[in-house]
Structures are given as structure tokens and as C-alpha cells.
Amino acid sequence: MNRQQTLWLISILIIVFFMTFPFLYGRRDYDYIMHVLITGFFYAILASSWSMLSGYAGQFSFGHMAFMGLGAYGTALFSHYFYLSPVPTNLCTEFEIGDQYFIIKDAIGVTSSTLDQDCLTKALAIWDGSVQITPMPIWIGILLGSMLGGIFGLLIGMLVLRLRAAYLALFTLGFSEILRATISAEIKITRGQAGIELPYLFENGITVFGHEFSKTDKIPPYYVMFFLLLACMAVLAWLAKSRFGLFVRALREDEDAAAALGVNTVRFKIMVFVITSTMAALAGAVQAHYVGIITPNNLMILQMSLVVAMAVIGGLENFAAAAIGAIIIQFLLELLRESFVIGGVEVDMTLWRLVFFGALLMITLRFYRNGLITPIIEFFTRAHVASETVEKRMDPKTEDVEEEGITG
């Protein structure tokens, strides 16, 4: 068995482990651990897609969380404002579609229950349970949210074509700040910092293999998020292996040279923006439905720094490493909340864990530039290279062109 196969085996083992985990684990904190893992998968999607954007394509964007937020808010607003009803409310904006009425709820912002109510609540009060309204299927919302992310990815990608490095980072940071400010200011529509509530992923529960799961059960969202992660990883793996991966890495290394060799740098730059921001938006939309609430604080730069740190510690230039790093770090961050005592001094880990995490980030950057996970993966995939080179060099027959006094 060679190393490549070992790597495959390990990957399969990891996948099998996560597939069976919900059935193997049975402690009292089951729900919490499942929650941590679901969040871990969510961050893994963000970190791996961000590694495709910044690690592979070299587009250092700090706006990834903004795309996540676009997806989440896209689906949140969709499910918050649109409903189907068999009878007209005569209060809301509504359109007749077939035998149903398409209802658009009016935006009333944040209220206290004694104050104004939206038209639909009023109508429901009048009907007093005699009419059943149907909320929109959430998958449409998730789809729309992802598309919204993709469209903005396209626009931003086109805008930043000429910007490099620091300018790109600043611009995308600015974009996410504008988006955050807009969401928190437009209270009437987005409910501002109060956040907007969403239906759960399986609002009415779901029955799988005869087993009924309620809307708050962790197993269905766990598998949804896990398969989403697998799907994203599959797409990223395919992209990385295909000419797309080759070209975006070439343009990361040297845009002019890549263009001179026939690579349509403009197209690939925009494509990588669109693909990764769609992924981020998709993850955001699903996560929002899982958590049940989305607030503009999710778009804050601190959240972004978490994704950046996860990707860097895992390995920026390998999306799989970034994903694994994200899961492990999310897990450790949650579990290291326990305080401990050293030499009579109590260290409150709820506070210090993030300090250690930041220090780890800096040390990783300084001394393990490829991240902590990438070297392990490279060990399996690239181990033959060094031996090949050495072998050849040892061979006296080959006349190598060895360098002396060559500048380059």
C-alpha cells in the first residue's frame, strides 16, 4: 500500500467516522456536541472556499463573511415576507396565482407585541385559525440566497479586477462594512440588530427510515450540513484538479505571465469569486435556517478573522487542510471553555482560549507557513518527489545543468 492509498484510506475513515458519529456518540451533551460539529462544518465550508479564493487564486478578500450574510439574509427575508394563502387577506399586498394567493407581508421592523402588528398577523387574528397559510419552501429561499451571493460575487469580482493585495483586502473589508451598516440601519426591512428569525431547516419535522425527527433534532441538520460540506469539497477538489485550479494558481503566481501564456485571467478571476461566494452564501443560508436567527453581527470583521485564522492554521493553500483545520479549531474553541488553575492562578479559558488561538495563528504564520495540516497531506501526496530528485542527482550519468553565478 503506497502513501497515496493510505491518504485515501484515511479520508474514507474520516468520512465514515463523521457519517456514523451521530449513532455512536451517546452522552448527555449529545445535542451540544452535534451543534459544535454542525457549526464546525459550516466554518469548514467557509474556510475551504476562502482558501480557494485566497490560497489558490491569491485574491485576498475579507468580504467572505459578507457573502455568507447575503445568502443568509436572502433566504431570511424571503421566508419572512412571502407566504401563500388560499383566501385573500385584503390587508397585505397580494397576487392571485392559480387557486392560491401570493402574499407579501408589510415591513414593520422591530416591535414590541403591544405595538403595531404586520398585516398577516392581523389577518390571522381575524381568521382565528380557520385559514391555513403556507410559508414558502425554504429550499427556494436557500437557492435564492446562494444566487444573491453569486451575483454579488460577480459584481465584486468585476470591480476588483484591477486591485491587488492590500487594496483588494481593504476594498472587500469596506464592502462587508457597508453591507453590515446597511443591514443594521434598514431596521424596517431587516429588523436591524435585533436579527431576523427564520424557520428551521425542517420546520415540520422529517421522517427518515421510519424515524421521526422534530424540528430541533440535530441529526437532520447534521447530515444536511455534512453533505453540503462533502459536496463543496467535491466541487473544490474537482476544480483544484481541473484546468481551473491550474489556471487560478498560475494567475496567483504571476498574472502577466499567465496571460501571456494564453490564460484568460479576467474570466478565471471572476469565476473564482462567483464560485466561492456562492458557496459561502449557500453555507450561510443553510446555517441561518439551522440556527433560526441571523443578525448583522455575523458579518462582523471578528467573524471574518475566525475564518481567516482557521484557514491559515489548517493550511491556506490546501482547501482540505483548511476545512479540517476549521472543524478541529471550532471544536477546540468550544471545548476549551473549561477553566483551569496553574500555580494558584485561575485561568478563565472562556477568555484566554481566544488569546491562545491568536498566538497559535501568529506562530503558524511565522514558522509553519503552509499551515499545520497541509504538511501532513503533502507527506502523502508529494513524498516521492524528493526521492526522485535525489536519485537522479546521484546518478553520475546525467549531466545536470547546475547553477553557478546565475541570477534569476
Place this chain on the structure above:
Amino acid sequence: MIELEVKNLNKRFGGLHVLKDVSFGIKGAELIGLIGPNGAGKTTLTNILDGAIKPNSGTVYLNGQRIDQLPPFEVAKVGLGRTFQVTRSFRRMTVLENLYVPALAKHVAADKTEVTNKALEVLDFLTMRHLRNEYAQALSGGQQKLLELGRLLMLDPDIIILDEPFAGVHPTLMEIIYEYIRKVNEEGKAIVLISHQMDSIFSLCKRLLVLNYGDLIADGAPEDVKNDPVVVDAYLGKDDDENSDTTNNEKQNSA
């Protein structure tokens, strides 16, 4: 039949008139030297031919297709390849991947094994086969230069512009590059060689173009050019040091 036609090219940067009505043509697998003092506009000319910057006026036709308004990647597909004055390999990609880029970029439906075989052939020619899976940044400066030439072979263009291929190169390597140029030329490709090393230019080229501060002051056989009083006056008399590249600056200006 390879045919490049450059007509009345003009390029200004701010108040600087870098190219003044430059016209010339290439027919068939010629091996041409392009010389001129620092700041003569050689690199600008290369950048315009390659599409990296647009001329203010004038036209460039390659094999009957107008290329002066095309972006670089289209120009590369039409059939013009170039190297850069400073070696620009894709440092954190393997040698093979470096070679895949042009091949896959040019032929959308290229077969991977075919490309690999071709790449290995190229590597054999460059005596670098054993390094195929090394990252380019692990290579020596000279090897990176060879790799850049190898990429051009993979792109398989009709015309190759080599910008200072001999700058700071070790003599052993020089031999390989000589051989490369001759071989590629024999295979039916036109080559434009930009260099400050007159010996190399004179030993390789059958035709010389001389640029002097934007003017194309001579175009002809090396012997004729050598004796042209204008050229002697402008250039051959004194030979400068390595000049500094202005590619980036120029691009900034045009942006």
C-alpha cells in the same frame, strides 16, 4: 506561413513618446535580433505585441488577424509567445504544472496524457525530467529560465519573443539556450531575440532591428547594420549595463 505586420505603432506615456511610427514585418521562420539602448522602447514594443498594453495608434496583424487590440491571452492563442526580462515562473507550482498551463490554456479539449507526454519531451530536451514534480521555486535561477522557455514550447506559438534570455546566465546554460533557439527556429517558428549581448545576437540572427528612443533606425542584415553610421552613433559604440525593467511602471501609467 507566419506573417507579422507592424504598422505605424505609436505609444506615449504621459509626455514621453516611447514608440514613434514603428513599422516592420516578419515573414516566415526568421530569427531576428532586436537591439537598442536602455529606454529605447524594446520592452514596450514587446508588451504591445503581446497585448499587455495598447498602442495609441497603429496596427499589428499576425497571420492576417489584427491583434493590437486583443488582450494578452487572445494574442497567445493566435500565436505569439514571449518571455519576460525577469524570470517569471509560477513559483509554487510544480514543473509539470508550469508546463500544463499554456498547453491547456491554448487547447481547450487537450488530452491530459498527450499533454503530459509532450511536457516530458520538452523536459527531456531541457534536461529537467527528474525535476518534473519539484516546485518551481526549488529550482535554480537558470533552471527557472529554462522552464520559462519550456512553457513557450508547450504554448507552441508561431512567433516567440525572448526578452534578454542570456542576462546573467552561466555559460553551460547559454549553450542549452543557443540550442533551444536554433532548434525552435528550425522547427519553423519565428524568433525575436532581445539582448544586450552582441556576440550572441550576431552569431544567431540573420536580421537585426535597431530601436533608438522610439525610432526604428535600422532594419537589415547584421553586417549592414553593424556598419550603419546611424546605428554606430546611437548604440553600438557604447554598451550599457543591465537596464532596469519598466514593464510594471508602464502598465501603471496606462491603467
Place this chain on the structure above:
Amino acid sequence: MEYSAIFWWTTLWLLFWGVVGSIFTRRVYLRKDLDTSNSILVGSMVGAAFGPVGLVPLWLKTPEISRKLILIPAFVSVGIMMIAFALADPQNNCVSNGSFVASQITNGLIIGIIYGLMALGLTLIFSILGIVSFSHGEFYMIGGMLVYYSTVVWFPGLHPVIGVLIACLLTFMLGAVFERLFLTPLYDGRIDRPVEYGILITFGLAFTLQYFVQAVGGANPVKAKRFFDFPRIRLPDKADPWLIKTSRGNMELFDTISISNPRFVASVISIMVLLGLLYFLYRTWTGKALRAVSQDRDAATIAGINPHHMNMLAFAMGGMIAALSGATLVQAFSWLPQVGMIPAMRSFVIVVLGGLGSLPGAFIGGIIIGLVEAAGTGCVPDPQKASSYIPAYGMIVLTLTLLLRPTGLLGRRFASGTHGKL
């Protein structure tokens, strides 16, 4: 509110012709075989200011682009926006209330000076090291924290100005140590993408510092005492103090403009520091060496300057300047470990607007941003939203700058080193 349509249509009109101008002017200049640098800026400005009336002659005559050609249309566009705004909302304080406008402008100027100083640190770091420090806001936060701790917790009763000096000293050392430990790999080519490394490593520092301060000091809002109280002045006399009237914390000029003490003191300190900095940069050997390195690293090395020392000095000084802004503002704002974020973002905007690496640019940029934010908070008609958009005002300026003139107002065409590339 019916009239606000005027404002939006005017904005749309300006935007439309601005875009048309920016796209086609460049093409016209290119076709006419002319210098195209700045043609986008000129096109958009002329388009926005005069619409087709301005663009057609511009395209026909294609005059050489001069500063005048940029500035006049720019001011005209701003003027048109102002008039449209005034027409749309005549009741607005920004239109009808002169003393309000004066107060807002004064406030904008004063806070702009402080912003400018902070951004100066960022631009100093950039001009020497070629990296954008994402930990700038945390230095600002630490500066304020140190003043609080030294004057209230560690040595109660210590004069805040000494606290400021302590803060400067400690942050200078922090910056120097960080630079030695983490930024040295930038200089010897061991790193393939130095700009990205710089961003990430300072990002990591910011993260660590912020949570470190929170873990050590807790997250309670703190604040230092006012450095100086205003003396009680009433001029010309007690009965009719129309010229100047002061209370402990407030100064009122001409019965209209009120200036708060902490901001006034902070801006005075900022100006003094700025003058000191200018003296340092232009009159002392070390300062000259710094500038030499920022202009041409290799030449400076040949001239006997050790660029590594200059790197350390620049980063430490840049951090110290940010800390100083924080230290002077801790008397004005409640202080938390998170306070650095907003000023850091603002500094980014300012340095891009002023031109990355340009010292005077940072200062001018600071004042412009100060004024823009004052105008934004002061004039946006809906009081529910005006202040929520504060972070966005600066970001809109940033976006426009990057689109129209990426080098900024006073940016050098090519910042030092290859990685200063846009």
C-alpha cells in the same frame, strides 16, 4: 419628504454622466494618442459636474489634464449635490441652521486632525515596510488602555500627560518587539507573498492583543479623566460672552460653535505631535534616513543606512502614533478592548484616499473623512439611520477612490518596493 425625489434624481443624473464620462473620456484620449493617466477621473468629474455640456467639449478639445481640470468639476459636482440636497429638504438643519453647520464643520475638522494623525502612523508603516498593518486599531486601543491603567489603576493621581508618555513608550517597545519577532522574514525574500503575509500576521496580532486585553483587564468600559479643564473664560464680558464662553468641559465660540474639551486637547496634542514628527522626519538624520528608505530602499542601503533598523523604527513609530491617538482620545470616549475596530477601518480609508505611503496625504485625507462623516451624521434626513451609516460613509469614499484614482489624492505612482504595486 416629497421633494427628496429631486435629490435622488440629481444623484442618478450625476452618477450616470459620471460613469459615461469615465468610460468614454479614456477611450477618446486613447484614440487621440494622448496621455490617459487620470482621464477616468477627469471624465467622471466633468461628466458629473456638467453632464453632456461638459463632456462634448472635453472630448472635442481633449485639453491636457491639469489639476484645475480635476478640481473645478469636482467642486462643482459637490456643489450641485449640495444644492439638490438643499432643495429636497429645505427644513434640514444642514440647510437652515448656520450655527449647526459651523459646529459640525468644526467638529469634523477637529476629529479629522486626530484621524489624520492616526492614519499617519499607518502610512508611515506602509511607506517603509510596504505592508498594511491590520493591528493599527489595536495599538490605538492599547494606547488608551495604558493611559487609563497608568493614571487610574497603577498610579492613581498621575497626571494623564505622563500616562500618555508611558503609553507611547510601551507601545513603541511592543511594536519593535513584534517587528523583530514576526516581520523579519519579510525582508530576505523568504516569503513569496509579502503583502499577504503582512496582512495576516498583523491580523493575528490584532486578534491576540484584543483578546489579551479583554482577558487581563476585563471588558468593562473605562475612561481616563480629562487631561486639562478649561479655565473659566467669558469674553468680552460676563453679561455678553458672545466671543468665547467656557465651562470645564466645553468651549463655545461666537455663541454658535461648541467644542468639547477632550477633543480640543486631543487635537492640540495631535498638532504638536505632527509638528514634532515633521521636524523629526525632515531635520534629523534618522528621519531623513527613514524617508530615504521609503523612497529608494537599495540606494539608502548603499548610502550606509541599515534598512532593518529603519523597518523596526517605522513599525514601532507607526504603532506608537496610533497608540498616541488612542491615548489622547481615552478622555473623550469610553474604552473597551473592541474600540480599535472603527478607527482602524477609518485609517484604512484615509490612507487610501490620501495615497498609500503619502504623509501629507494621510493628514488631508483625515480631515476630509472627518468632514464627510460629520456631514453624513449631520445631514442625512432620517435621524433613525444617520448614525448607523457612519461606517459606510467612509467606505463609500474608499470605493470611489479605488475606482477613480487608485493612487489616492497625493499618492506616489509607485510606492516603494515591488509589493507596493496596486
Place this chain on the structure above:
Amino acid sequence: MGKIKIIIPRILITILVIFASIQAYAASCPIKIGGLAPLSAPGSVTGGEAMREAMLLAERDINAKGGVLGCDIEVVITDTEGLPEKAAAMMQKLITQDGVVAVGGGYHSSVGVASKDVANSRGIPVVFAETWNDTITGDMQKYIFRIAPLSSWASGVIWKFAAQAPGVKYVAIVTENTDYGIPAAKECVEGLGSKGISSITFGVDIGTQDFAGIVERVKAERPDYTIVLLTGEAGFNYAQQAADAGFGPQDTMFHANQAGLESKAWWENVPDGNLAFMARIGVPETMYSDSALKLAADYKANTGKDGIESYALEAYDSIGVIAQAINEAGSTDGDAIVTALENISHDGVLGRIYFPYGSKKSPSEDGKGSEWWHQWPDPAITMVQYQKEGEPSNTMTIVYPEVYKTGDPIYVD
């Protein structure tokens, strides 16, 4: 070379061990009760730390009296950061990881709104201590109780006081864009409007630090009375910057957020905060019961503060009422606790706590809105004023309502 081969399985094993090493929930003792408090920004940390202290004192006092059902109780305090999504996750953690049987505390309204559903769907009773938003009890969830005042009701005190102040014709309201601030501001606007007083509302983000522009705008409106509905450090920032701009508590009638009741933080952050009005929950210290006096003494001794804040009292009672309910229910089952809570009569430090409306009696039977569901109807709300500079909050002058009045308000002209 073989090293890594060993390392990878080891990493996997380590992860497994981490899974396994998390302590399994110990069967019954100690009985765990969750406590929500904002302990890091953007939450209001001052409030959070006070609540934490009070809840830990509650734990101590209850255990000193023999605990609950023969067990000690343990209050597991968790940091909500004042963020709704964090709060939902933390509620999740309390219930599933720590195994709490009920939850007390809670400061920010948005935290209450977001976390109540989690608890309710898992059948864990919650007694919210300081979350004012009406909707928290307004959707009549089975497991949700509240001893804090309703927002509409607390706002009522604020605007009624403003309305009766002399010469008030125009009021400026500065509010945060959250589900505490916006409804409260709306209540005030409507209430003032009903008295023929006009008002203007300024909204700000909770993270805002620099209020100079807004202060100038408020000043330019020339209102007679300013109501500031900003929690945490934003409230301090606004008050001091308004004072610096010549429009603070000493220049106009000024209602500050109750975070100012934390007098040390108030005077440190707002040195010119003299004459500000604040709303305080609970009766004045002179009318404290013995238990409240004892708590206040312990609290002062532990924290070095001059008095105990209302939200600390509420947090203390939220734990106390839960403990009594568990005792009366005779089990830690959520439904049993709810039944006990609906019937409870708890002598807390705030007064006698009971919940008149619930599954036995709908609020609509008394013509009240659904927000009175599981709501303690009695918390006393007073208006207090700092009349001397540097004054501790417990000696603040109570200026409204008449019942509790200890002195006349000083109205700034």
C-alpha cells in the same frame, strides 16, 4: 518517514478522547441551574458582571439553607455577549452540555428573544431577570417566565415622568437599534404624543463610540428633555459627550440608561453626569426587606460597590424563585417546575413574586395583553436622580412616583 503514519491515527484518537473526556452528566446532585449574563462586549459587561455576582450569591445563600431537594445547587453562568445567535447557542450548551434543569438571568432583550425558543422547545423553564421586550412573554410560551418589568410598562414610567416635568414640549429620544431600544422609543413617542408632546427619535448602532454629530443634531433640535435608551458603554459615551458639547445632564433634563446605576462606572465614564435621571427597578433601599438588606450587604462586601443594582436584585431573585419552584415541584422535571412556578409565592429581595397569568388564567380574562403571560406584575419602578456629584447609586434621590419619593427632582432649565 513512518512517523506521520503513526501520528494521523493518533490525532484521530486524540479527537475521540476529547469527545469521551467530556464529563458525563452526573445523575442528580448538584442540581444545576443556568444563568445568562453578558460578560463580554458588545454586551453590557457592567450589567453582566453584577448579575453574575448576584447569581453566585443566590447559589451560596440557597445552599446555606440546605439547597434544593436535598442537593446543593450549582449556578452555571454563561456568557451571551449580548448577541442573539450566541445566546441561542449558549442556551443550547447550558441545556445539553451542562444539564441545567432551569435557567435564570438574562440582560439584553435580543438575547431573551433568541434564546427563549431554544429553552421552550426543550422543556426547560426560564425565568428572565432583565429582558424588557414585551414579545418575550408575548407569545405565551409554556416554559417562559419573567420578573423584569415589561418594556411598555417601564417606558411608561419614563415618558410619564418626562411628560410631567415642567415646560416639556419637545423631547429628543436617542435609542439603540435593538429590540430593547426601538420598541421602548416607540412607546415613549406614542405616550408623549398622547399628552400632546412631540418628539424626535435618533437611532444609533450599539457599537457606536463617537456621538459628536448626533449630539449636535439633538442640540440643534432644541428639545426640552432628552431620553437616552442606550445600554452599556454607548449610554456612558452619549451622556459624557453630550455634557462635553454643552447639552448633557447639567444643561438639559436628561434621562440616562439604567446602566448608570452602576455608580463607580458612571462617575468614571461620565464625570459630568450630575442631575441625570434614571429608571430603577425595585423599591428603595430604605424599604428593603431583611433578605434584601442582607444581600445588599454581602454584595457590597464582595464587589466593593456602594449599593446593589436593580438587575442584580432581579438576577438574585430569578435563581431564588427557580430554587423554590424546584422544591415545591419535588422534582427537576420541567413541566413540574412550570406548574410550581405558576402557583408560586416567593419572598424575594424585590418583593413577593408570583405569576397571576398562565395556563390557569389567561391575561385576556382581565383584559390585558398577552405580554402579561407568566409576568410578575409588581416590580416597582422608580425614577431616581444623581443630585450630588460622585454620589453612590443607593442614596440617589427618588423623584417619582409619589409613593416612593424621597426628594424633589432638580429640573435643569
